[in-house]
Amino acid sequence: MEKKTIVIGVIGADVHAVGIQILYYAFSEAGFNVVNLGVMVSQEEYIEAAIESNAEAIVVSSLYGHGELDCQGFREKCEEAGLEGILLYVGGNIVVGKQPFEDVEKRFKAMGFDRVFGPGTAPETTIDALKEDLLGIK
Amino acid sequence: MQAVLLIDFGSTFTKLTAVDLEERRILAAAQSFTTVESDVMQGFNCALEILQEQLGGVEFIKRLACSSAAGGLRMVASGLVPSLTAKAAKLAAFGAGAKVIKTFSYELTDEDIDVIDDIAPDIFLLTGGTDGGNVKVIQHNAGLIATAKKPFPIVIAGNRSAAKVCHEVIASDIHPTYITENVMPELNRLNIAPAQAVIREIFLDRIVSAKGLSHEKALIEGIIMPTPASVLAALSLLSKGTEKTEGIGEIMCADLGGATTDVYSIAKGYPLNPSVMLSGLREPFEKRSVEGDIGMRYSAKGIVDAQGLEEIINISGLSKEEAENYLSEISKDKSRLPSDNKTKAMDFALAALAIRTALIRHAGELERIYTPSGAVYKQQGKDLTGIDKIILTGGALVHSDNPQAILDIAISNIEESSLVPRNPKAIVDRGYILSAMGLLSTYDEESAINIMKQYIGGHVDRTGQ
Numbered sequence: 001m002e003k004k005t006i007v008i009g010v011i012g013a014d015v016h017a018v019g020i021q022i023l024y025y026a027f028s029e030a031g032f033n034v035v036n037l038g039v040m041v042s043q044e045e046y047i048e049a050a051i052e053s054n055a056e057a058i059v060v061s062s063l064y065g066h067g068e069l070d071c072q073g074f075r076e077k078c079e080e081a082g083l084e085g086i087l088l089y090v091g092g093n094i095v096v097g098k099q100p101f102e103d104v105e106k107r108f109k110a111m112g113f114d115r116v117f118g119p120g121t122a123p124e125t126t127i128d129a130l131k132e133d134l135l136g137i138k
Numbered sequence: 139m140q141a142v143l144l145i146d147f148g149s150t151f152t153k154l155t156a157v158d159l160e161e162r163r164i165l166a167a168a169q170s171f172t173t174v175e176s177d178v179m180q181g182f183n184c185a186l187e188i189l190q191e192q193l194g195g196v197e198f199i200k201r202l203a204c205s206s207a208a209g210g211l212r213m214v215a216s217g218l219v220p221s222l223t224a225k226a227a228k229l230a231a232f233g234a235g236a237k238v239i240k241t242f243s244y245e246l247t248d249e250d251i252d253v254i255d256d257i258a259p260d261i262f263l264l265t266g267g268t269d270g271g272n273v274k275v276i277q278h279n280a281g282l283i284a285t286a287k288k289p290f291p292i293v294i295a296g297n298r299s300a301a302k303v304c305h306e307v308i309a310s311d312i313h314p315t316y317i318t319e320n321v322m323p324e325l326n327r328l329n330i331a332p333a334q335a336v337i338r339e340i341f342l343d344r345i346v347s348a349k350g351l352s353h354e355k356a357l358i359e360g361i362i363m364p365t366p367a368s369v370l371a372a373l374s375l376l377s378k379g380t381e382k383t384e385g386i387g388e389i390m391c392a393d394l395g396g397a398t399t400d401v402y403s404i405a406k407g408y409p410l411n412p413s414v415m416l417s418g419l420r421e422p423f424e425k426r427s428v429e430g431d432i433g434m435r436y437s438a439k440g441i442v443d444a445q446g447l448e449e450i451i452n453i454s455g456l457s458k459e460e461a462e463n464y465l466s467e468i469s470k471d472k473s474r475l476p477s478d479n480k481t482k483a484m485d486f487a488l489a490a491l492a493i494r495t496a497l498i499r500h501a502g503e504l505e506r507i508y509t510p511s512g513a514v515y516k517q518q519g520k521d522l523t524g525i526d527k528i529i530l531t532g533g534a535l536v537h538s539d540n541p542q543a544i545l546d547i548a549i550s551n552i553e554e555s556s557l558v559p560r561n562p563k564a565i566v567d568r569g570y571i572l573s574a575m576g577l578l579s580t581y582d583e584e585s586a587i588n589i590m591k592q593y594i595g596g597h598v599d600r601t602g603q
């Protein structure tokens with residue numbers, strides 16, 4: 001199988017460093033070529049990394065509760081930079097307060113994210129999604 | 139006595155330094171105007187005569203030379219993303235001692251090729267994509283650079299998956315092509331030594347002879363590197379030391395010229411505070427940056443643009459009219475030297491602000507991001523706040539009465555976020571021996587470091603015109 005490249009990182013001013021490390025190992029283990037940008041990643045950094053590494057997906061993690069704000073305009077910036085149609089995922093603690101996940105999911109999808117993962121999602125779920133979206137494996 | 143002759147073919151002066159390896163001391167130093175138009179050897183012979191007058195005719199066991207004559211090593215580079223491979227390419231070229239005339243990012247255009255033909259670089263450095271990453275842009279750029287009409291060698295140091303195709307597209311009689319390792323094989327990881335080795339090889343094989351610098355092979359056993367590469371080698375040795383001689387630790391150097399200002403840092407530059415996140419391209423331990431728009435004469439306007447006339451007036455104490463007059467005078471007469479207290483004060487202000495600008499551009503940047511739970515910090519580039527020694531060189535600094543005052547003003551009034559040294563001591567290389575010692579380091583490291591430790595910060599008489 002040709003290795004697909006994905007870019008991962010924790011967006012915005014978020015310093016929660018443990019989860020992304022776990023995702024890095026899980027995705028690498030699953031056969032992806034993973035570019036891990038770590039914590040405090042700006043939209044521009046994801047995009048630049050995806051351009052240089054020819055990535056086919058960007059997996060955004062957000063844990064500190066400001067993910068929605070940090071993700072605004074991300075899809076538009078990707079398109080502006082020539083990354084048309086790149087796969088965008090988001091996950092982590094993106095549901096803040098007492099609101100149903102479905103509402104949050106809807107808003108992130110409206111922003112152009114292809115898949116939105118709620119709190120407590122196991123890495124395997126994301127791996128299956130990546131395999132389906134990038135390799136057509138169901 | 140074991141005398142070695144060290145030669146620096148500069149753009150204005152050819153500087154000779156004679157050292158004795160046995161006693162590890164400088165025997166004599168001399169200089170003469172560089173005469174590129176006729177033959178660089180003329181200036182060399184002239185300086186040699188002055189030197190031998192002092193020495194009474196010694197035999198040299200070795201002659202080593204570096205050169206920045208005939209425009210230095212002029213390069214153009216291209217990469218993909220400006221902050222990634224394009225920056226990596228630039229860092230590679232600067233570290234190899236080149237003058238980077240222009241750096242391109244993303245896809246080149248036909249117009250860009252016209253610009254490159256106008257520049258007619260000595261070497262073109264083609265990069266882009268991490269290994270296994272983007273191939274499209276570097277291949278596109280290879281196709282375009284192949285259409286350049288001027289002859290120049292091309293170094294391919296990009297995505298390894300694209301190297302062969304690029305080579306096939308480009309290689310021709312007018313564009314000899316070299317493949318080497320990627321300057322950024324993985325995201326944010328710099329790998330510039332292989333590209334620098336190839337650049338140096340090309341410099342030796344092709345450029346030295348093309349520039350008429352090696353007519354007399356027998357006299358000079360070899361121009362072995364561009365002058366800035368030699369300075370970098372000297373600083374690196376002085377900082378790190380050898381097995382027998384201790385180095386002086388992390389240092390910086392600022393070389394203030396008439397047209398450009400070079401800054402070197404031999405330092406890791408990691409965040410000093412563990413709560414600071416390091417992001418972006420990891421910069422090299424031995425870093426050189428060049429500000430092409432910052433200099434005491436040809437680029438005085440760049441200093442004004444960067445720091446503002448107001449600041450020049452504040453520091454110099456002159457009136458606006460006086461300051462403007464002097465600036466217009468030096469723009470007309472590049473060899474104008476300060477003649478009285480007022481013009482001295484102007485040169486003082488220009489020097490301090492040139493160094494301030496160049497230090498800020500060289501050093502990293504700390505970004506403070508506010509969150510509900512307090513501030514978090516993100517660092518780009520090198521944290522040089524802890525560097526306590528800066529070697530100063532270049533005319534305006536070497537001849538200054540008070541270089542420490544220039545440096546103190548240079549590091550004042552800078553944003554907290556700029557990671558420039560906070561309290562550095564000025565050490566002046568009055569004898570311009572750095573480039574000579576970089577050369578010597580390739581032959582006898584121990585002598586080079588011991589001579590530097592004795593003489594840098596002290597005085598060396600350099601006679602000549």
Ligand code: B12
Pocket residue numbers: 013014015016017018019020022023059060061062063064065066089090091092093094095096097117119120121122123126509510511514
């Ligand atoms: C340790 C910790 C910290 C440490 C972080 C140290 C560090 N450098 O890593 C410190 C003390 C600095 C910290 C600070 C803050 N924290 Co905190 N922190 C935690 C804590 C206790 C553990 C986080 C952790 O490491 N978990 C272990 C890893 C393995 O799990 P994970 O990070 O959740 O990641 C997994 C999954 O979320 C998922 N995942 C993550 N990203 C993605 C992306 C995709 C696409 C998918 C599919 C899955 C996925 O997979 C990962 C691996 O299994 C959590 C509470 C908790 N128990 O989760 C709070 C928590 C994350 N913090 C929280 C908050 C609010 C903060 C602060 C804003 C203020 C505060 N209350 O302290 C600051 C923010 C600072 C900043 N700028 O980021 C909240 C977030 C609330 C929200 N989002 O609604 C939490 C949930 C605590 C709480 N219940 O209030 N925190």
